[in-house]
Amino acid sequence: MRPTPPPRTYRVKSFGCQMNVYDGERMAELLAAEGITPAPEGEEADLVVLNTCHIREKAAEKVYSDIGRITKDWRREDGTSPLIAVAGCVAQAEGEEIMARAPAVSMVVGPQAYHRLPAMIAEAVEGRRTVDTDMPAETKFDALPARRKVGPSAFLTVQEGCDKFCTYCVVPYTRGAEKSRTFNDLIAEAEKLVEAGAREITLLGQNVNAWRDADGRGLERLIERLALVPGLARIRYTTSHPNDMTEGLIEAHRDVPQLMPFLHLPVQAGNDRVLKAMNRSHTAASYLAVLDKVRAARPDIALSGDFIVGFPGETDAEFEDTLKLVEAVGYAQCFSFKYSARPGTPAATMDGQVPVEVMDERLQRLQAALNASQLAFNAASVGKRCTVLVERKGKYPGQWLGKSPWLQSVHFTGDAGIGDLVEVELVEAGANSLAGRIIIN
Ligand code: 5AD
Ligand code: SF4
Numbered sequence: 530m531r532p533t534p535p536p537r538t539y540r541v542k543s544f545g546c547q548m549n550v551y552d553g554e555r556m557a558e559l560l561a562a563e564g565i566t567p568a569p570e571g572e573e574a575d576l577v578v579l580n581t582c583h584i585r586e587k588a589a590e591k592v593y594s595d596i597g598r599i600t601k602d603w604r605r606e607d608g609t610s611p612l613i614a615v616a617g618c619v620a621q622a623e624g625e626e627i628m629a630r631a632p633a634v635s636m637v638v639g640p641q642a643y644h645r646l647p648a649m650i651a652e653a654v655e656g657r658r659t660v661d662t663d664m665p666a667e668t669k670f671d672a673l674p675a676r677r678k679v680g681p682s683a684f685l686t687v688q689e690g691c692d693k694f695c696t697y698c699v700v701p702y703t704r705g706a707e708k709s710r711t712f713n714d715l716i717a718e719a720e721k722l723v724e725a726g727a728r729e730i731t732l733l734g735q736n737v738n739a740w741r742d743a744d745g746r747g748l749e750r751l752i753e754r755l756a757l758v759p760g761l762a763r764i765r766y767t768t769s770h771p772n773d774m775t776e777g778l779i780e781a782h783r784d785v786p787q788l789m790p791f792l793h794l795p796v797q798a799g800n801d802r803v804l805k806a807m808n809r810s811h812t813a814a815s816y817l818a819v820l821d822k823v824r825a826a827r828p829d830i831a832l833s834g835d836f837i838v839g840f841p842g843e844t845d846a847e848f849e850d851t852l853k854l855v856e857a858v859g860y861a862q863c864f865s866f867k868y869s870a871r872p873g874t875p876a877a878t879m880d881g882q883v884p885v886e887v888m889d890e891r892l893q894r895l896q897a898a899l900n901a902s903q904l905a906f907n908a909a910s911v912g913k914r915c916t917v918l919v920e921r922k923g924k925y926p927g928q929w930l931g932k933s934p935w936l937q938s939v940h941f942t943g944d945a946g947i948g949d950l951v952e953v954e955l956v957e958a959g960a961n962s963l964a965g966r967i968i969i970n
Contacts, residue, residue, distance in 0.1 A: 551686050797836060
């Protein structure tokens with residue numbers, strides 16, 4: 530690679546989960562602290578960071594088509610292209626392979642090393658390509674600049690990594706072992722987020738409910754303390770594992786008014802043999818028992834989950850158990866995926882890989898059931914009064930969009946502004962959103 534002038538503008542493109550959105554924001558702040566500014570909309574940037582996702586094959590392949598497009602579309606008259614950095618989980622999993630396959634990439638940086646981006650940019654400017662997929666003992670968070678301006682709903686990573694080793698999943702390899710950030714750091718960052726405009730904070734982690742304080746106390750301790758931060762109206766957390774749903778956390782749903790009545794608790798499948806082969810270490814019945822307890826603590830809680838269809842060896846009858854579980858729970862919303870074999874995971878080499886046509890058919894049936902469940906949940910909300918946290922303007926004059934406590938998208942018309950908590954009555958329900966009417970006291 531030949532030397533290039535130091536980049537003056539950047540663009541960060543994040544794919545995949547909310548943690549990548551958070552990491553993308555932190556990388557943007559890091560670049561801004563180096564004096565690099567965001568490229569205006571529609572203009573090319575001197576530096577592009579692709580913050581990638583490795584969870585399924587389609588997501589992982591996207592990075593290569595993106596690199597191709599950037600180098601093709603943005604070739605300048607002098608023959609140079611923007612500097613490209615590949616970050617995120619594909620970077621972690623395929624570091625050297627990316628370098629070999631994509632000569633246009635000058636930096637590959639893993640999710641635990643991105644605080645080193647400025648040094649890598651300096652190398653790239655000199656014409657050297659670098660790969661940094663270390664998982665250093667020191668935390669990147671200490672090396673990142675403070676939060677500045679955020680929207681009304683902000684993310685805060687509290688925990689990273691996973692020790693559960695579900696047999697289909699790359700996360701334990703790309704994000705490493707479970708690691709909790711310290712209580713004090715998190716309170717400090719949350720206070721900064723609120724000063725910067727956040728009214729709602731979503732605590733993030735691959736296994737967020739595995740978060741532990743140094744003294745061993747769990748996520749409820751953090752939630753209880755965050756509830757004391759003036760100006761912070763709403764707290765959420767995602768993603769949780771059924772086995773880490775402790776009594777204390779369940780009680781927080783009863784006792785902490787700022788903790789929103791919403792729980793994303795992936796189950797993946799409804800059949801115990803499949804769950805065992807997935808190494809989920811819970812059964813369908815133990816999962817349902819957790820939900821019963823949560824509902825006892827917070828009767829109006831909205832439930833959400835993740836599902837995989839076509840795990841190796843899944844029979845038609847076993848898939849039917851997933852549909853039965855969906856029926857039993859009455860989810861408010863869900864994510865569902867076709868199984869995707871990921872290199873290096875135990876499931877990738879299991880017998881009984883399911884043909885794609887079978888997976889397609891199962892996914893269609895599952896999604897039909899989940900959509901019906903979501904619509905039923907929304908329909909049952911009509912007539913309820915609630916607050917809506919306004920996140921943006923709607924399509925029509927005077928219209929606003931925001932979220933209900935149950936994470937439904939709500940639109941309404943009237944006097945409001947971004948970041949307001951507006952009292953509405955929910956008056957009409959669709960599958961994906963509800964209409965609200967402002968309550969004038
Ligand atoms: N194939 C399909 N879906 C997967 N997920 C994780 N790994 C895979 C895979 N190999 C899904 C799970 C998880 C969500 C984040 O992605 O449902 O909860
Ligand atoms: Fe992946 Fe399972 Fe860990 Fe979730 S709990 S990140 S699905 S290994």
